[in-house]
Every structure is written in C-alpha cells, then in structure tokens.
Amino acid sequence: xxxxxxxxxxxGYPLSHSYSxxxxxxALEAMVLQGKYTLHxxxxxxxxxxxxESLLSQVRTGEIQGLNVTIPHKQNxxxxxxxxxxxxxxxxxxxxxxxxxxxxxxxxxxxxxFRNDLKAQLPQLHGSGQKALLLGAGGAARAVAYTLLQxxxxxxxxxxxxxxxxxxAAALNGPAIEIITLADVNQKRLAVTQLVIxxxxxxxxxxxxxxxxxxxxxxxxxxxxxxxxxxxxQTKLMRQFEAADVPAVNGAxxxxxxxxxxxxxxxxxxxxxxxMQRSMAAQIQKGN
Ligand code: NAP
Numbered sequence: 001x002x003x004x005x006x007x008x009x010x011x012g013y014p015l016s017h018s019y020s021x022x023x024x025x026x027a028l029e030a031m032v033l034q035g036k037y038t039l040h041x042x043x044x045x046x047x048x049x050x051x052x053e054s055l056l057s058q059v060r061t062g063e064i065q066g067l068n069v070t071i072p073h074k075q076n077x078x079x080x081x082x083x084x085x086x087x088x089x090x091x092x093x094x095x096x097x098x099x100x101x102x103x104x105x106x107x108x109x110x111x112x113x114f115r116n117d118l119k120a121q122l123p124q125l126h127g128s129g130q131k132a133l134l135l136g137a138g139g140a141a142r143a144v145a146y147t148l149l150q151x152x153x154x155x156x157x158x159x160x161x162x163x164x165x166x167x168x169a170a171a172l173n174g175p176a177i178e179i180i181t182l183a184d185v186n187q188k189r190l191a192v193t194q195l196v197i198x199x200x201x202x203x204x205x206x207x208x209x210x211x212x213x214x215x216x217x218x219x220x221x222x223x224x225x226x227x228x229x230x231x232x233x234q235t236k237l238m239r240q241f242e243a244a245d246v247p248a249v250n251g252a253x254x255x256x257x258x259x260x261x262x263x264x265x266x267x268x269x270x271x272x273x274x275x276m277q278r279s280m281a282a283q284i285q286k287g288n
Contacts, residue, residue: 003065003267004034005034005035005036006028006033006034006035006036006065006066006266006267007035007036007038007063007064007065008024008035008036008037008038008064008065008066008067008068008263008266009036009037009038009039009040009064009066009067009068010037010038010039010040010067010068010069010070011040011042011052011055011067011068011069011070011073011077012039012040012041012042012069012070012071012072012073013041013042013043013044013048013071013072013073014041015039015040015041015070017287018039018070019255019279019280019283019284019287020037020039020068020259021037021038021039022279022283023255023256023259023276023279023280023283024037024259024263025037026275026276026278026279027259027260027263027271027272027275027276027279028263029275030272030275031267031269031271031272033267033269035065040055040067042055042073044072044073045072045073045076048073048076052073052076052077052080053080055067056077056080056097056104057104059097059098059099059104060082060099060102060103060104062099062102065098065099065266066096066097066098066099066262066263066265066266067096067097068095068096068097068258068259068262069094069095069096069097069106070095071139074093074094074095074139075092075093075094077094077097077106078092078094078106080104081094081097081104081105081106082103082104082105083100083103083104083105083106084105084106084107085105085106085107085108087107087108087111087112087146088106088107088108090146090172090173091108091110091111091142091143091146091172092142092171093108093110093139093142093143094106094107094108095107095108095109095110095258095262096108096109096258096261096262096265098265098266107265108143109257109258109261109262109265110140110143110144110254110258111143111144111146111147111150112147112257112258112261113254113255113257113258113261114143114144114147114226114254114257115147115151116257117249117253117254117256117257118195118226120253121226121249121253122195122224122226122247122249124224125194125195125224127148127151127152127153128151128152128153129152129154130153130154130194130195131153131154131155131156131192131193131194131195132148132153132154132155132156132193132194132195132196132197133156133158133185133189133190133193133195133196133197134148134155134156134157134158134197134199135158135159135182135185135196135197135198135199135200135212135213136157136158136159136198136199136200136212137157137159137161137164137165137167137168137199138164138199138200140199140228141157141159141168141199142168142171142172144197144199144228145157145168145169145172145177146172148197149172149175149177153195155177155178156177156178156179156180156189156193157169157177157178157179157180158180158181158182158184158185159179159181159182160181160182162179162180162181165177165179166179182212182213185213185217186217187217187218190217190218190219190220190223191220191222193220193223194222194223194224195223195224195225195226196223196224196225196226196241197225197226197227197228198212198225198226198227198228198229198235198237199228200212201229202237203227203229203232203235203236203237204229204231204235205231205232205287208232208235208236209236210236211235211236211237211240212237213237213240215240217240218244219240219241219244219246220244220246221244221245221246223241223246224241224246224247224248224249225237225238225241225246225247225248225249226248226249226251227248227249227250227251228251228254229250229251230250230251230252230254230255230280230284231284231287232284233250233252233281233284234250235250238250252277252280252281252284253277255280256273256276256277256280257273259276260273260276
C-alpha cells in the first residue's frame with residue numbers, strides 16, 4: 001500500500017550491529033520514497049512485553065507501516081498477531097510485520113529469501129530427491145529446513161544437541177528428517193550430500209577461525225556449501241570447501257533478499273536488489 005512517508009524498523013535485542021537500517025535506507029532512496037528505518041531494541045521476555053505490545057499496536061493502527069523482527073522476538077510476537085501466514089505458522093517464527101485490512105499480520109520472509117538466493121547462486125541444484133545436510137537446529141535452521149522440505153530435498157540435520165533437532169522436526173511435522181550429531185558428520189555421509197548448509201554461528205565475526213566441521217574432514221567434490229553467515233564474507237568453513245574445489249556461498253544474499261521481500265510487502269513496489277547488495281558489501285567491508 002502506498003504511503004507518503006514510511007515508518008519502518010526492526011525489533012530485536014541487541015541491535016547495535018544491524019545492517020538493516022542502511023539496506024532499507026539505500027533502497028528507499030533508490031526507489032525515490034520517503035521514510036525512516038528505526039532500530040527498536042526491546043528487552044527479552046519476560047520484561048519487554050509492554051514495549052513490544054505498544055510498538056506492535058502502532059503497526060495495527062498504521063502509525064508504523066512495517067517492522068522486521070529478529071532474535072529474541074521472532075516467536076514472541078506471534079501471540080500478538082491478528083493474522084499469521086501459513087509459512088510463518090509452519091516455521092513458528094515471524095520476521096516481518098505489516099498491516100493487512102486494519103489488522104496486524106506477520107510473515108516469514110527468511111524462507112523465500114533462502115530459496116531465492118540458493119536458486120540464484122547455486123542454480124545447478126534442483127532439490128527434488130537430492131540430499132541436504134543442515135548444520136544447526138536453531139531459529140534460522142527452522143526456516144531453512146521448512147524450505148528444503150517444501151522443495152523436495154532429503155534432509156539430514158546435524159546438531160550438537162540432537163534434542164533440539166528432534167523438536168524442530170516435530171514442529172515441522174514434515175516427512176522424515178534424519179537427525180545426527182555434529183560429531184557424526186563424516187566423509188561417508190558427505191560423499192552422498194549435494195548441499196551442506198551452515199545454520200550455526202560458528203565462524204561468525206569475531207570468531208573467524210572457528211569452523212563447525214573438522215579441518216581434516218574430506219569434503220565432497222560433488223557438493224556445494226551455503227553458509228548463512230555473512231560476516232566475514234568468507235568463513236573458515238567456506239575456505240575449507242573452496243580448497244576442495246567445492247562451490248561455497250555466504251548468507252549476504254539471503255539477508256538482502258529477506259530485506260527486499262519485506263520492503264516489497266510494505267510498499268507494494270519492486271525493490272532493486274543491486275542497491276541493497278552494494279550497501280551490504282560496503283557495510284561488511286567497513287564493519288570489522
Ligand atoms: P540460533 O537460533 O541461536 O541457533 C544457532 C544454532 O547453532 C543452534 O542449533 C545452536 O545450538 C547451534 N550452535 C551455536 N553455537 C554452536 C557451536 N559452537 N557448535 C555447534 N553448534 C552451535 O541462531 P540463528 O538465528 O539460527 O542464527 C544462526 C546463524 O545464521 C547466525 O550466524 C546468524 O547470523 C545466521 N543467520 C543468517 C541469516 C541470513 O539472512 N543470512 C538469517 C538468520 C540467521 P545450541 O542451541 O546448542 O547453542
């Protein structure tokens with residue numbers, strides 16, 4: 001819906017390192033739209049309920065046109081919603097809030113963002129019947145697992161706490177997901193895998209020399225790596241894969257895509273990805 005001034009923002013805690021304000025500001029300018037993207041640090045629950053409720057009511061009334069939601073509030077906002085999309089419901093997490101017919105609605109754009117960026121960056125993969133190995137079973141892993149299952153991947157989740165992966169599989173209520181521990185990831189398993197996805201924060205700035213897979217493990221030449229981490233732009237895990245001539249991409253494209261999909265939801269206008277991509281690259285370079 002067109003508005004003359006877009007009041008947008010992000011709810012989370014802490015938010016000091018967020019790239020989102022500049023991504024959105026760059027896109028708004030390129031789209032010749034007026035608006036502001038504000039950070040709203042809201043304390044974790046219990047504690048932040050009142051602030052959360054008052055901010056969300058401003059989306060319902062239209063004072064704020066849209067909000068993104070990040071850790072630790074992606075689940076916390078759900079009870080406040082009047083409407084939730086089937087995708088967000090299935091994933092159990094909301095990362096974008098908007099007004100729909102005077103009601104407060106929530107969706108999850110991480111799922112489509114992962115799908116779109118995977119297709120753009122690793123077009124040789126088609127999913128259906130291929131094997132994916134997902135490292136981690138936290139919030140981002142939920143959106144990724146949901147998307148992979150929707151697209152017909154055969155999914156194995158490797159988590160340091162298998163109970164967390166069991167809960168994820170139960171929540172998705174999907175076809176069989178194989179669950180193993182991170183320590184069980186070996187050469188034999190990798191040899192039959194077409195896509196490895198890192199959804200753990202291992203290797204993220206400032207711990208840039210950490211990796212979720214041992215350096216000694218032989219990596220599969222037939223596979224590809226999608227690392228959700230975007231800072232640094234090249235993780236240690238990506239370097240391991242690239243040293244074995246395996247294509248490896250980072251999560252910058254997914255972050256940009258979820259931002260673009262959110263802004264399109266709020267404005268109804270196509271968002272130029274290239275502008276956001278340039279802002280993202282500049283921020284990563286400057287950030288460390
Ligand atoms: P999260 O909810 O905290 O989940 C993290 C997962 O990694 C959990 O399963 C956690 O297990 C596991 N983990 C944490 N430290 C580990 C370690 N040292 N060894 C093994 N496993 C470990 O976080 P999230 O929101 O899913 O984010 C995960 C990563 O994805 C972060 O790097 C984040 O920046 C990135 N991300 C990127 C995008 C994007 O658009 N590119 C979007 C969302 C997230 P425990 O519960 O046992 O700690």
